[in-house]
């Protein structure tokens with residue numbers, strides 16, 4: 613079942629076209645990975661889906677259920693402690709499942725910093741707090757922009773396992789990242805943006821790796837072919 617649909621979405625900022633007629637469907641219960649070079653439109657696409665910016669044209673359809681989001685730069689109350697942020701955000705979104713909140717704190721190893729001021733957190737812990745806040749009300753669709761940034765290797769593994777389980781529980785997880793290799797085992801669907809255009813959009817099973825071993829190699833080859841001026845069909 614489709615939980616998010618974009619139809620012919622274009623976003624222009626003055627003379628920059630960040631998205632050009634993008635069609636995209638996110639299916640329930642899938643891990644959807646969005647990759648693309650710097651400036652290709654990934655953050656703009658996220659912001660458009662989340663209603664933080666209005667598309668210049670086109671349509672965005674969202675599910676009736678809950679949507680959670682975590683951004684590249686963490687968003688929380690810097691003047692409050694970690695525990696206070698969790699309480700305030702729980703109240704704001706109406707999250708009442710204390711056991712789930714405790715599970716998030718344990719999974720993300722936030723227990724050690726519960727009484728620390730959020731302003732003083734290291735980059736990795738700030739990211740973890742942001743992730744916990746995004747997950748507080750168990751969103752049906754979770755959008756995460758570069759969720760592994762600043763996390764140590766053990767925390768990365770734990771988060772990847774957690775996101776896999778979250779998907780397996782029937783939720784959609786959409787991740788925008790430059791770290792396709794790390795997400796590769798989870799990917800059900802890959803979308804590649806290049807200069808505002810969707811140049812790859814396929815379920816994993818439909819992606820033909822050819823001589824290549826990994827999705828990352830496929831992605832890099834495709835982008836390099838586009839930079840040489842070849843069409844996406846030429847680079848198959």
Ligand SMILES: Nc1ncnc2c1ncn2[C@@H]1O[C@H](COP(=O)(O)OP(=O)(O)OP(=O)(O)O)[C@@H](O)[C@H]1O
Nearest residue numbers: 625628629630648649650651652653654655656657
């Ligand atoms: N508020 C804005 N005003 C003007 N141009 C913008 C704005 N936001 C994004 N852009 C432009 O839109 C294009 C797409 O930017 P976007 O941030 O969506 O790319 P990205 O794929 O997320 O990049 P990165 O991987 O570097 O984070 C870029 O050319 C960027 O400069």
